[in-house]
Amino acid sequence: MFSKILIANRGEIACRVIATAKKMGIATVAVYSDADKEARHVKLADEAVHIGAAPSRESYLLADRIIAAAKQTGAQAIHPGYGFLSENEAFAQRCEDLGLAFIGPRAHSIAAMGDKIASKKLANEAKVNTIPGWNDAIASAERAVEIARDIGYPVMIKASAGGGGKGLRVAYDDKEALEGFTACQNEARNSFGDDRIFIEKFVQQPRHIEIQVLGDSHGNVIYLNERECSIQRRHQKVIEEAPSPFISDATRRAMGEQAVALAKAVKYQSAGTVEFVVGKDQDFYFLEMNTRLQVEHPVTECITGLDLVELMIRVAAGEKLPLTQDQVKREGWAIECRINAEDPFRNFLPSTGRLVRFQPPEETMFQSDTARRLGVRVDTGVYEGGEIPMFYDSMIAKLIVHGTDRQDAIQKMREALNGFVIRGISSNIPFQAALLAHPQFVSGQFNTGFIAEHYAQGFHAEDVPHDDPLFLVALAAYMHRRYRARASGISGQLAGHEVKVGEQFVVVVLGANGQHEHHAVSVTDFQAPSGSSAVAVGGRSYQISSAATLGQIRVQGQCNGAGFTAQVERGTARNPLALRIAHNGTQIDAMVLSPLGAELHQLMPYKAPPDLSKFLLSPMPGLLVDVAVQPGQKVQAGEKLAVIEAMKMENILFAAQDGVVGKVLAAKGASLAVDDVIIEFQ
Numbered sequence: 063m064f065s066k067i068l069i070a071n072r073g074e075i076a077c078r079v080i081a082t083a084k085k086m087g088i089a090t091v092a093v094y095s096d097a098d099k100e101a102r103h104v105k106l107a108d109e110a111v112h113i114g115a116a117p118s119r120e121s122y123l124l125a126d127r128i129i130a131a132a133k134q135t136g137a138q139a140i141h142p143g144y145g146f147l148s149e150n151e152a153f154a155q156r157c158e159d160l161g162l163a164f165i166g167p168r169a170h171s172i173a174a175m176g177d178k179i180a181s182k183k184l185a186n187e188a189k190v191n192t193i194p195g196w197n198d199a200i201a202s203a204e205r206a207v208e209i210a211r212d213i214g215y216p217v218m219i220k221a222s223a224g225g226g227g228k229g230l231r232v233a234y235d236d237k238e239a240l241e242g243f244t245a246c247q248n249e250a251r252n253s254f255g256d257d258r259i260f261i262e263k264f265v266q267q268p269r270h271i272e273i274q275v276l277g278d279s280h281g282n283v284i285y286l287n288e289r290e291c292s293i294q295r296r297h298q299k300v301i302e303e304a305p306s307p308f309i310s311d312a313t314r315r316a317m318g319e320q321a322v323a324l325a326k327a328v329k330y331q332s333a334g335t336v337e338f339v340v341g342k343d344q345d346f347y348f349l350e351m352n353t354r355l356q357v358e359h360p361v362t363e364c365i366t367g368l369d370l371v372e373l374m375i376r377v378a379a380g381e382k383l384p385l386t387q388d389q390v391k392r393e394g395w396a397i398e399c400r401i402n403a404e405d406p407f408r409n410f411l412p413s414t415g416r417l418v419r420f421q422p423p424e425e426t427m428f429q430s431d432t433a434r435r436l437g438v439r440v441d442t443g444v445y446e447g448g449e450i451p452m453f454y455d456s457m458i459a460k461l462i463v464h465g466t467d468r469q470d471a472i473q474k475m476r477e478a479l480n481g482f483v484i485r486g487i488s489s490n491i492p493f494q495a496a497l498l499a500h501p502q503f504v505s506g507q508f509n510t511g512f513i514a515e516h517y518a519q520g521f522h523a524e525d526v527p528h529d530d531p532l533f534l535v536a537l538a539a540y541m542h543r544r545y546r547a548r549a550s551g552i553s554g555q556l557a558g559h560e561v562k563v564g565e566q567f568v569v570v571v572l573g574a575n576g577q578h579e580h581h582a583v584s585v586t587d588f589q590a591p592s593g594s595s596a597v598a599v600g601g602r603s604y605q606i607s608s609a610a611t612l613g614q615i616r617v618q619g620q621c622n623g624a625g626f627t628a629q630v631e632r633g634t635a636r637n638p639l640a641l642r643i644a645h646n647g648t649q650i651d652a653m654v655l656s657p658l659g660a661e662l663h664q665l666m667p668y669k670a671p672p673d674l675s676k677f678l679l680s681p682m683p684g685l686l687v688d689v690a691v692q693p694g695q696k697v698q699a700g701e702k703l704a705v706i707e708a709m710k711m712e713n714i715l716f717a718a719q720d721g722v723v724g725k726v727l728a729a730k731g732a733s734l735a736v737d738d739v740i741i742e743f744q
Contacts, residue, residue: 063379064088064139064163068132069103071143072122073443074460075355076103079141081429082371091135093128095121097451102443109135116453122146125153132162139163139378141371145455148354149176165378167277167353171328175351178222179260185348188327190320193339193347195262206243207236209261216264219243221250221257228253230297232264267342267509270294270349271306273321274362276370277330278377284387285318286366289335289358293497295410295513300490301497302358303397304365307468307506313344324351333359333374342509357400357460360429360441364396364464367432394436394464395471399479399498401459403450403709405488406521411682412456412709415735418486420446421616423478423627427464436464438478450487452684452708452733458489468506472498480627480645483615495647496526526647532581533621534643534650535569536597536604539583541617541630541641542567542654544593548612563588568660569599570653572640576668580660593619676724678715678741680734684708689730691741695723704740715740 067083068091069076076092080103083090092107097116104110111131114121121127123146132140140157142148148166155169166172175181182197196209199222210217210233219242221229229250231242243259251257269292277283290306291299309317321336335356337349359370368385377383404410426437442459444450450458461478465471479495500516502508517525528534543563550561565586571579583599594607608619617630628645640651655663680686688705691697697717704715724744728734 064137064375066091066108066135066137067139067141067165067375068093068128068135068137069107069141069143070122070128070147071141071145072098072101072103072454074441074457075143075145075357075443077106077443078429078441079143079371080106082369082375085369085430086372086375088375091131091137093122093131095453097449097453100448102445102448111135116451118146118453125150125156128153129156129160129162133160137162139165139375141165141374142354144354144357149352151176163378165332165374166355167328167330167332167334171330171334172353174328175334175353176223178220178350179258181351182260182348184327185324188320188323190324190348191338191346193262193265193349195260197260197262199258200243200260203240203243206259206261207239210239211236213261213263215239216266217261218264219246219259219261221246221254221259223250223254223256223258229259265339265341265345265347267511268292269306269308269340269509270299270337271309271317271340271346272335272337272352272356273317274356274359274370275321275325275330275334275336276373276377276383277325277332277334278383279331279380280382281326281329282383283322283325283330284383284385284390285321286362286368286370286390287392288314288317289356289361291358292508292510293503293512294510299358299400300513301397301399301494301503302361303395303468303471304361305392305395309340309344313340313346317346320348324348332377333370357457358398360439360460360462361396361398363432364427364435364439364462365393366391367393367435369430369432372430394466395468396462396464397471397475399461399475399494400457400490401461401482401484401494402456402490403458403487404456404490405682406490406493407523408488408681409520410490410493411713412452412684412711413488413736414450414452414683414708415487417444417446417448417450417458417484419483419615420444420448420485421483422459422461423481427462436466438463438474454709456709458484458487469504472504476646477625477627479647480629481616481618483629485615492523492526492647492649493521496521499526499529499646523649528646528648531648532600532602533604533626534645534648535571535581535583535652536599536602536606537617537621537628537630537645538569538641538643538650538652539567539585539599539654540593540595540597540604540606540608541643543585543588543595544612545632547588547590564656566657567654568657570655570660570663572637572651572653575670580664582657583654675718676743677739678703678717678743680706680728680736680738680740681715682706682708682713683735684713684733686728686730686732686734686740687712689726689728689740691723691726693723693725697721697723706734 066089090107092110113127147153151172154164157164219231233239274286293301335352338346340346422440427439439462463474546563569581587596597604610617631642684706721743725742728740
């Protein structure tokens with residue numbers, strides 16, 4: 063066994079590998095860029111080596127520097143994580159040539175599976191189901207249209223070297239096939255330096271289901287059940303679960319056996335994933351093989367009780383697999399939510415900056431400890447007070463739960479999301495909460511088009527219907543009553559002017575444009591030690607109690623005998639007197655007033671927000687890479703004005719209306735915050 067390994071990655075996956083290495087008594091070496099010198103993976107590792115500037119092409123993608131770091135520290139093996147160099151055959155080959163163990167498959171397996179055209183041919187030879195299509199590089203857009211007609215629309219046009227949604231289009235007719243071919247070719251050339259394109263049949267109502275395989279250097283390969291990854295946004299997975307609520311045992315076995323056959327055909331050693339697209343009648347076709355550990359590997363670890371990182375390390379050290387196919391377990395149900403630094407209410411634009419608060423829910427399962435099951439696990443590479451840099455992807459944590467069945471897992475996940483406190487940046491937690499509550503998700507009746515179909519116009523606060531909106535109002539009144547009780551107990555109050563605590567309140571739920579809701583509420587039977595109160599509102603009664611200390615954001619307690627977790631804060635940017643209550647993805651800002659105070663509040667004039675239509679504001683934090691206009695220039699609606707880049711995403715800003723540019727207030731190369739002014743119009 064190795065005594066020291068280097069992790070050629072960053073963020074949560076680097077921390078994940080370190081956890082298992084520590085359990086195995088293996089020393090770890092982290093590598094880091096300028097942006098990551100204070101990162102969590104650097105703090106957790108035994109040693110750390112600086113490898114370059116913040117952009118990944120000047121640090122984490124530089125094989126020479128990573129290999130030099132391994133030699134300098136005496137590491138015998140390199141774990142590449144996922145992304146960066148994890149599926150780079152040249153890097154794996156160099157490690158092999160230099161006598162460094164690559165904790166992943168051999169270079170020839172990466173090469174065989176990394177090329178989508180070559181991998182489909184191999185799959186055909188291994189008798190794996192493949193989608194009808196044209197598997198050779200296509201010479202021209204006209205030829206692409208002919209091929210698309212032969213296969214039958216709709217078809218999928220894909221770049222051979224594509225990935226992450228780049229170089230991929232669906233065409234439903236000749237015009238779309240012609241345009242799609244050209245667009246894919248340009249994207250692939252710019253992103254991957256390889257413009258080979260192929261075409262295949264587009265499976266309708268498809269589900270994305272993948273099989274986890276594991277091979278060793280002694281010719282043994284097993285499959286570790288499947289993962290359901292159909293909940294995707296723009297080809298990026300959002301929620302993953304294991305097992306799938308859709309496929310039968312017979313389909314699972316058939317997919318598993320084909321995945322093993324394919325892995326054996328390329329002499330696969332290590333953890334890998336064979337991705338399938340599954341049609342509505344459980345017809346399944348090979349998509350591609352990912353020759354690395356997947357982001358969503360924890361859900362497989364939960365249901366099988368196996369530590370995949372440990373098995374990867376053992377296989378790389380030449381050990382045999384410790385179990386056979388009939389020993390693979392499938393117990394309970396696991397779900398993973400990717401918690402991303404993005405603003406779901408601003409069309410998921412990246413959100414970078416400092417994590418002012420980062421308090422994940424309480425963990426009962428841990429990364430490298432497979433003995434603990436049926437709980438909550440958080441995989442993350444960040445910490446409170448740390449910085450989310452703009453140079454890497456937007457994932458800040460993975461929230462994983464393991465339940466006895468699917469309904470139990472969904473319930474656990476909703477509670478865990480309620481208790482996940484993130485402040486300073488925006489996160490997609492409200493969106494995740496909405497997905498988990500959606501009847502179609504709960505029933506398991508969904509496919510890869512689920513998000514595009516239900517959130518075609520983007521995501522809005524009203525897309526999260528709360529099953530009991532009056533509970534939020536009752537909780538606001540309950541918390542206010544506890545604050546008043548504390549205020550009334552302060553010593554040294556002027557006689558005759560002490561804080562009086564009533565039982566009748568009005569909760570004013572603040573709405574847009576001065577449209578507020580008023581709810582008459584009574585809070586009675588207040589018991590100071592437990593904070594227990596009976597809250598009556600809108601003809602309903604809530605018996606609420608909580609031991610949470612005032613001032614903490616996460617509030618856990620009981621309501622009518624059932625447990626709840628919510629988030630409560632005093633003071634918002636809009637109103638310092640308001641309470642912000644968040645639960646199950648729904649958020650309200652409320653003022654709790656006396657009946658007289660509520661009457662007076664209704665007389666307050668509404669102050670309209672300033673008109674900002676004369677300004678182009680930055681919709682997200684990021685780097686201003688281009689300003690396409692000059693002062694005095696006339697622009698038309700829809701014309702490109704500027705380009706902002708953050709977290710591997712380019713965002714082009716267009717003119718909303720015709721106008722004349724007055725001043726350009728931000729220069730190319732500037733780092734912008736949200737709502738910074740870029741251009742002022744005349």
